Amino acid sequence: MSDSKKSVIFHLGFLGLLFLLQFLLPAYHHGNLARIMVLATYAMGYNILFGYTGLLSLGHAMFFAAGMYGMGLTMTHLGWTAGPAMVAGFLAGVLVSAGIGFLALRTSGVSFMIVTLMFAQAGFLTILYFGEWTRGDEGFVIQQADRVFAGIDLSDPTNRYLAALLLFGLCLMLTIRLMQSRFGHVLIAIRENEERTQMLGYHVHHHKWLAVIASGTMAAVAGAAYALLFGYAGATFASVQYSIFPLLWVLLGGAGTALGPFIGTLFMFYLIDLSSSLTTAYMLIAGVALVLLTLFLPQGLVGEWRRRVMPWLT
Amino acid sequence: MAQKGDAMADMITPHIATKGLSRNFGGLIAVNAVDFEVPKGEIRAIIGPNGAGKSTFVGMLCGRIAPSSGEIMFAGQNITAMPAHRRIRLGMAYTFQITSIFARLTLKENVRLATSWRWNGDETAIQHATLAALEQVGLADRMNQIAGDLSYGHQRLLEIAMGISQHPQLLILDEPTQGLADSEIASFVKLIRDLGGDMTILLIEHNMNVVMDTADKITVLNLGSELATGTPQDIRANKAVQAAYLGETHA
Numbered sequence: 001m002s003d004s005k006k007s008v009i010f011h012l013g014f015l016g017l018l019f020l021l022q023f024l025l026p027a028y029h030h031g032n033l034a035r036i037m038v039l040a041t042y043a044m045g046y047n048i049l050f051g052y053t054g055l056l057s058l059g060h061a062m063f064f065a066a067g068m069y070g071m072g073l074t075m076t077h078l079g080w081t082a083g084p085a086m087v088a089g090f091l092a093g094v095l096v097s098a099g100i101g102f103l104a105l106r107t108s109g110v111s112f113m114i115v116t117l118m119f120a121q122a123g124f125l126t127i128l129y130f131g132e133w134t135r136g137d138e139g140f141v142i143q144q145a146d147r148v149f150a151g152i153d154l155s156d157p158t159n160r161y162l163a164a165l166l167l168f169g170l171c172l173m174l175t176i177r178l179m180q181s182r183f184g185h186v187l188i189a190i191r192e193n194e195e196r197t198q199m200l201g202y203h204v205h206h207h208k209w210l211a212v213i214a215s216g217t218m219a220a221v222a223g224a225a226y227a228l229l230f231g232y233a234g235a236t237f238a239s240v241q242y243s244i245f246p247l248l249w250v251l252l253g254g255a256g257t258a259l260g261p262f263i264g265t266l267f268m269f270y271l272i273d274l275s276s277s278l279t280t281a282y283m284l285i286a287g288v289a290l291v292l293l294t295l296f297l298p299q300g301l302v303g304e305w306r307r308r309v310m311p312w313l314t
Numbered sequence: 315m316a317q318k319g320d321a322m323a324d325m326i327t328p329h330i331a332t333k334g335l336s337r338n339f340g341g342l343i344a345v346n347a348v349d350f351e352v353p354k355g356e357i358r359a360i361i362g363p364n365g366a367g368k369s370t371f372v373g374m375l376c377g378r379i380a381p382s383s384g385e386i387m388f389a390g391q392n393i394t395a396m397p398a399h400r401r402i403r404l405g406m407a408y409t410f411q412i413t414s415i416f417a418r419l420t421l422k423e424n425v426r427l428a429t430s431w432r433w434n435g436d437e438t439a440i441q442h443a444t445l446a447a448l449e450q451v452g453l454a455d456r457m458n459q460i461a462g463d464l465s466y467g468h469q470r471l472l473e474i475a476m477g478i479s480q481h482p483q484l485l486i487l488d489e490p491t492q493g494l495a496d497s498e499i500a501s502f503v504k505l506i507r508d509l510g511g512d513m514t515i516l517l518i519e520h521n522m523n524v525v526m527d528t529a530d531k532i533t534v535l536n537l538g539s540e541l542a543t544g545t546p547q548d549i550r551a552n553k554a555v556q557a558a559y560l561g562e563t564h565a
Contacts, residue, residue, distance in 0.1 A: 182430055189427050192416040199378065199410070200428045200476065201402030 003312035004180045010313065011176060011258060015169045022161050032273070034161045036265050037168040038226050039245075043253070043261030044171050045218030046246035051255035052179055053211040054191030058113045058243050059100070059120030060219050065127065065238035066096040067220025069134065072233035075146055077133060082149040086224050093220020094213060096123075101212030105205060117240070124238040139234025142227055149228075160229050167225050168262070171218055176258050176314045178214065187211055191256075219246070252293060254300030258314045263301050327390050329354040329514045330375065330484055335384035337370050344370040346538040347384065352531075354483075357510040359517045359529035361549075363558065367538040368518045369411055372486050375516070376408040377401045389483065403431070407482035409473045411489050411518070417462030421453055421472055424461050428476035447479030450505060467494045474505075484514045491521050503527050526550075534558070 018037070022030060042064055049055045070092025075085040104115045128136045147154045154163055178184045186207050189197040198204045227233040236242070246261070253264025271289055276282035297304045306313040328351035337345045345367040352358045360368050373379035375386060377398030386394045393401055402408070407428075416424050425444045433439035448454040451471040456464070461472055470493060477485055491499050499521065506515060506528045519525050525532060525546070532549045534541040536558045542549060549555055 182435070185423075185427060185430070188419075189416060192418055193414060195378075196410070196414045196416065197427070198399050199376065199402065199408050199414075201399050201431055201480070203397075203399050 004314070006312050007180075007258075007314040008173075008176060010310070011172060014259065015165070015172065018165055018168075022158070022165075027157070030161060031157060032269065034157070034164040035230065036269050037164040037262070038222055038229060039269075040249070040262035040265040041168050041171045041225070042219050042222035043246040043249040043265050044175055044258075045215050045220075045222060047215075047250045047255065047257075047261045048175065048178070048187075048218065049211050049215035050247065051250055051257070051260065052184065052191060053187045053208060053215075054194075055208065055211070056113050056247070057104075057116040057212075057215075058240075058247070059104075059116030059118075059123075060216070060246055061238050061240065061242035062100065062120040062123035063093055063097055063216035063219035064223035064226075064242060065123060065235075066092040066216075067223030067225075068227045068233045068237055069127065070220065071224035072140065072142060072227045073133060075142060076140060082147065082154070082228060086149075086221075086228065089224025089227075090217065090221055093217040093223075096220070097213045097216025098209075101209050101216065105208055105212065117243070120238070120240065120243050124235060124240070127235045127238050134233075134235065137235050139232055139236070142231045142233065144231065147228055147231060154229055155231060163229060164225070167221070171221070172258060172262075174218075179258070179314050183207070183210070188256075248290070250300075252290070252300055254303030254306070257300070257302040257306055260300050260302040267301065328352055328387070329356075329389060330516070331387045332375070333385045333387075335371070335374060335386065336382050337367075337374060337379060338382045343538050345374070345381075345535075348535070348538075348540050350533065350540065352514055352516065354514055355511050356530045357506065357515045357517065357528055359519055359525040359532045360535060361519065361522075361525060361532060362535035362541070365537075366535040368535055369488055370538075371535065372408075372488060372516060372518060376406055376486055378408075402480070402482075405483035406486065407477035407480045407484070408486045409470075409477050409488060409490060411492075413466065413469045413473055415461045415469055415472055415476070417460075419461060420458050421448060421461055421464075421475075422457040424472060425457075425475050425479045429479035429481075432480060443479050443481070447475040450478060451475040452501060467498050470494060471498070471502075474502075478509065482513060484516070485509065486516045488518045489520060490517070491519065491524055499524060 021033065025033065046060050049057055067089040071085045071089030074080040074088040080088065100119050104112060104119065107115050127134045144155050152159050154160055186197065186202050190204055190207060194204055223237065249264035249268055250261050252267055253262065254260030271286050272282060275285035279285065299307060330352050332348055332350040335345060335348045348371060360371065362368050370379060374381045377396065381394065385392060388404060416427065422444060425447050426440060429443045430440050433443065445454060448457050451474055453468060453471055453475060461469065464472065470490060474487065474490060491502055494502060503524055509515060517529065529546055531543060531545055533543045534549060534555050541558055542552050542555050544552065
């Protein structure tokens with residue numbers, strides 16, 4: 001069996017496990033896992049650019065928020081139903097990432113980080129400025145009556161879990177498919193040695209731009225789904241904090257691995273959840289754990305797992 | 315096979331040519347108004363003392379460095395303003411003076427990246443070209459190793475394999491034998507001789523034995539200008555060249 005087939009089967013098996021978990025988990029963890037799967041989808045989008053292409057963005061919250069507000073605003077102000085509103089979120093993601101990518105890719109390295117950070121801050125301030133429609137920091141609730149897709153009530157925990165799993169599973173398999181394609185191999189080549197890649201005949205800039213669009217759009221779809229499934233959109237999700245989160249999740253889980261973003265999100269979520277039940281200084285415990293992990297598992301949890309056990313993982 | 319008309323055209327139009335090609339870095343003139351012509355299928359060595367402008371010159375040919383003035387023609391086309399990746403797709407291949415490979419990928423993946431765009435997604439052809447190129451440089455038995463684990467000499471050979479896997483019309487090699495063992499140099503010389511005739515080869519080289527054994531003609535650069543061009547015998551006998559270059563090492 002080829003390595004790529006093994007990898008596909010392994011990940012499908014993992015999705016099967018997540019499907020079965022819904023019958024075993026108590027309500028609290030069941031709800032958590034639905035949320036983690038949506039946030040992990042955001043992190044997977046981030047991973048396409050950071051983990052596979054080697055471009056460090058500090059502004060992905062603007063893509064997450066583009067999807068969230070593309071969905072939420074059309075629904076709240078134009079009265080669109082869930083289906084078209086999700087499409088609006090998706091298109092907002094494509095447009096914003098194509099535009100920002102076009103401008104930000106004129107820079108590289110540290111400048112790219114700064115420029116994406118600044119664009120995201122501008123996006124955050126724009127949301128605050130148009131507070132009349134966006135309700136700024138306070139945000140707005142998506143009414144339960146609107147959170148229905150094809151007759152399915154997405155505010156119901158079971159449906160919500162399945163919807164989150166469907167989104168996560170599709171994006172996971174899409175990522176694997178992408179990274180096993182020739183396009184994905186060129187992205188990895190750019191990460192490894194940009195100049196060599198160009199001198200082998202590849203239009204590096206164009207590939208990077210497409211990577212920003214793929215990455216930003218996946219983040220936007222996650223943002224739209226988050227608002228739809230959990231019923232709230234707010235400016236916090238566009239703040240710098242939400243640009244740092246996916247970087248942390250991906251680093252912990254393993255940059256450039258398909259499953260790393262999910263494992264990193266899961267780990268961080270429960271690290272904070274468990275430590276905050278022990279002490280009010282929970283960020284201290286979380287911080288120490290993070291330092292230890294980056295010291296001893298620099299390739300992240302899945303990255304180390306791949307190195308030691310399954311070198312064929314995508 | 316080339317048609318009769320094409321063969322005629324090949325003789326008239328040089329395969330790669332420059333006209334008044336120059337490059338300044340601030341006040342420093344690295345390459346100064348070089349006129350250069352190489353016919354198809356020739357192996358041309360470019361030699362000259364350190365700082366003569368050799369690497370800058372071929373850097374402009376392949377598109378890594380933009381010229382300050384002058385023109386570059388390749389296969390009858392003016393490519394002066396063409397971006398590097400499109401020049402590669404037109405049929406150039408380039409190996410770096412300082413080895414530049416994908417150190418964390420396997421040898422097979424390295425060569426595969428070089429050649430995969432050439433075969434319209436035909437997987438069999440890609441695999442065939444990958445394996446053939448690795449065999450030509452004698453690295454086929456190591457194809458599943460990580461490139462960064464190879465010795466420096468083998469990394470150089472890998473980079474040459476990446477170049478020839480593209481079946482280029484013009485192969486530019488910037489100091490390919492630097493860091494190779496004597497036995498590896500011998501097989502490199504044989505490889506270049508085998509390739510010559512099919513493809514035009516530009517070879518920047520410091521090892522005079524390699525130059526004399528492979529080159530059809532030699533161009534000598536000195537202080538950014540062309541000092542002489544001729545057969546290895548002509549160049550060996552050229553007084554100006556001896557003074558500028560060979561004299562330094564033999565004196």
